[in-house]
Amino acid sequence: xxxxIQPDADAAADMAARIFANLIISxxxxxxxxxxxxxxxxxxxKLIAAGLDWSGITTFNLDEYIGIGPDxxxxxxxxxxxNLFSQVNIKPGNIHxxxxxxxxxxxxxxxxxxxIRQAGGIDLQLLGIGTDGHIGFNEPxxxxxSRTRIKTLTERTRSDNARFFGGSGEVPFHxxxxxxxxxxxxxxxxxxxxxxxKARAVAGAVEGPVTxxxxxxxxxxxxxxxxxxxxxxxxxxxxxxxxxxxFDNKPSWQKI
Ligand code: F6R
Numbered sequence: 242x243x244x245x246i247q248p249d250a251d252a253a254a255d256m257a258a259r260i261f262a263n264l265i266i267s268x269x270x271x272x273x274x275x276x277x278x279x280x281x282x283x284x285x286x287k288l289i290a291a292g293l294d295w296s297g298i299t300t301f302n303l304d305e306y307i308g309i310g311p312d313x314x315x316x317x318x319x320x321x322x323x324n325l326f327s328q329v330n331i332k333p334g335n336i337h338x339x340x341x342x343x344x345x346x347x348x349x350x351x352x353x354x355x356x357i358r359q360a361g362g363i364d365l366q367l368l369g370i371g372t373d374g375h376i377g378f379n380e381p382x383x384x385x386x387s388r389t390r391i392k393t394l395t396e397r398t399r400s401d402n403a404r405f406f407g408g409s410g411e412v413p414f415h416x417x418x419x420x421x422x423x424x425x426x427x428x429x430x431x432x433x434x435x436x437x438x439k440a441r442a443v444a445g446a447v448e449g450p451v452t453x454x455x456x457x458x459x460x461x462x463x464x465x466x467x468x469x470x471x472x473x474x475x476x477x478x479x480x481x482x483x484x485x486x487x488f489d490n491k492p493s494w495q496k497i
Pocket of ligand 1: 280303
């Protein structure tokens with residue numbers, strides 16, 4: 242894992258935007274894995290402002306709530322449309338988000354995996370992290386080998402996400418999410434985390450044991466995982482001096 246610590250959330254988003262923009266420019270037919278939530282919003286604003294060419298880009302989102310359609314304002318379809326896709330020249334046919342209204346969700350999950358495979362796999366997967374360490378909606382105790390499937394949210398995640406729904410009673414109980422095994426198969430992952438409320442989960446993911454109790458710790462098994470943090474999210478890590486030293490002394494061909 243490579244840990245990049247930036248002074249604040251805006252600088253962390255800048256770093257993440259640079260990594261995504263470099264890929265979009267160097268590989269115009271890249272396959273991106275995308276996330277929703279509060280954390281990626283500044284990153285998406287920066288990518289929009291960069292005026293990049295998305296015409297050859299394909300995307301796969303991590304997850305979607307079951308039981309709400311794409312027109313529901315809190316669906317991840319609506320989130321992605323409003324915060325990114327409507328403002329870049331991506332082809333609608335190249336956008337993939339799990340369908341929370343699929344009549345046969347299990348068959349839909351299998352088909353989603355197949356579409357990722359047919360697209361040639363995901364080049365760069367963006368991840369946020371839940372306060373309980375979830376990635377995608379792989380909640381604690383998720384199988385580290387899991388593939389895209391239906392999951393039940395924890396009460397903690399439902400209450401963390403209640404802010405979007407006007408109360409946790411409205412947050413769906415079930416979701417479709419890429420699995421941890423799916424995420425581990427991507428060619429590169431970029432976990433972006435900002436804010437003090439993520440510090441404990443980040444420390445467990447980076448410096449704790451690999452355990453399904455902190456699903457993000459599975460990224461220790463990923464051959465190319467970048468963890469981009471602000472100072473607050475990094476505040477419970479014990480090896481910050483080393484991470485900063487590694488970043489400051491990167492060989493020129495590895496500079497971001
Ligand atoms: C969203 C997702 C989730 C979020 C996580 C953090 O697609 O997969 O894992 O990344 O819940 O959410 P925020 O960024 O809102 O704190």
